[in-house]
Amino acid sequence: MTAPAAVIVGPPGAGKTTVGQAVAALLGVDFADTDHLIEQRAGKPIPEIFFDDGEDAFRALERETIAASLGSFTGVLALGGGAILHEGTREALRAHTVVFLSVELTDAVKRVGLGAGRPLLSVNPRATLKYLMEQRRPLYASVATHTIATDARSPDEIAAELAALLKDRG
Ligand SMILES: Nc1ncnc2c1ncn2[C@@H]1O[C@H](COP(=O)(O)OP(=O)(O)O)[C@@H](O)[C@H]1O
Ligand SMILES: O=C(O)C1=C[C@@H](OP(=O)(O)O)[C@@H](O)[C@H](O)C1
Ligand SMILES: [Mg+2]
Numbered sequence: 419m420t421a422p423a424a425v426i427v428g429p430p431g432a433g434k435t436t437v438g439q440a441v442a443a444l445l446g447v448d449f450a451d452t453d454h455l456i457e458q459r460a461g462k463p464i465p466e467i468f469f470d471d472g473e474d475a476f477r478a479l480e481r482e483t484i485a486a487s488l489g490s491f492t493g494v495l496a497l498g499g500g501a502i503l504h505e506g507t508r509e510a511l512r513a514h515t516v517v518f519l520s521v522e523l524t525d526a527v528k529r530v531g532l533g534a535g536r537p538l539l540s541v542n543p544r545a546t547l548k549y550l551m552e553q554r555r556p557l558y559a560s561v562a563t564h565t566i567a568t569d570a571r572s573p574d575e576i577a578a579e580l581a582a583l584l585k586d587r588g
Contacts, residue, residue: 448493
C-alpha cells in the first residue's frame with residue numbers, strides 16, 4: 419500500500435508544519451502540508467477561502483485533499499489542526515502512522531501569536547484556542563499511533579526524536 423511515512427496531527431501551534439518539514443529533511447523524503455495543497459487547489463490563501471467561501475467549503479476541500487494524499491503521497495504529511503473533526507478522515511487515518519504533536523495552551527498561544535494566517539483564531543485567540551484544544555484533544559489521541567509532547571522543546575529536538583522513532587519502525 420502507498421502511504422505517507424508519517425501523518426502529523428495536533429492543534430494550531432503544535433509545530434506540525436515546522437517539525438514535519440524538519441523530519442522529512444532528516445529522513446530524506448518529501449514533505450507536504452495539506453493546508454498548502456488546499457491553497458494551491460483553491461488558488462488563494464486559507465483566510466480568503468474562509469472569508470469568501472466559508473468554513474464548510476474549506477473543510478470539504480480539506481477532506482478531499484487528505485483522502486487523495488493518504489492514497490498517493492509517501493513522504494511526511496502535515497494536516498491542519500481541524501482535519502480530525504471529520505469522522506471519515508479519522509477512519510481513513512486508522513491504517514496509517516499518525517503522530518500527535520501535543521502542546522499545552524501557554525506554549526500554543528505564544529507560538530500562534532497574533533498572526534492573521536489562522537482565521538479561526540482571528541477573534542479572541544487565547545479563549546478560542548483553549549476551547550479548540552479541549553474539544554479536539556480526544557480526537558487527536560484517538561487517531562495517534564505516537565504522541566510527542568512539544569512544550570519547552572525546540573523543533574529540531576522534536577524532529578530528531580520523531581525521525582529516530584520512524585527509522586526504528588523501519
Ligand atoms: N517546538 C517549538 N518551539 C517554539 N516554537 C515553535 C515550535 N514549533 C513550532 N514553533 C513556531 O510556532 C509557529 C507555529 O508553528 P507551525 O509549524 O506553523 O504549527 P502548526 O502547523 O502545528 O500550526 C511557527 O512560528 C513556528 O516557528
Ligand atoms: O485548527 C483549525 O481548524 C485550522 C488550522 C490551520 O492549520 P494549522 O493547525 O497548521 O495552524 C488551518 O488548517 C486552518 O486555519 C484551520
Ligand atoms: Mg500548519
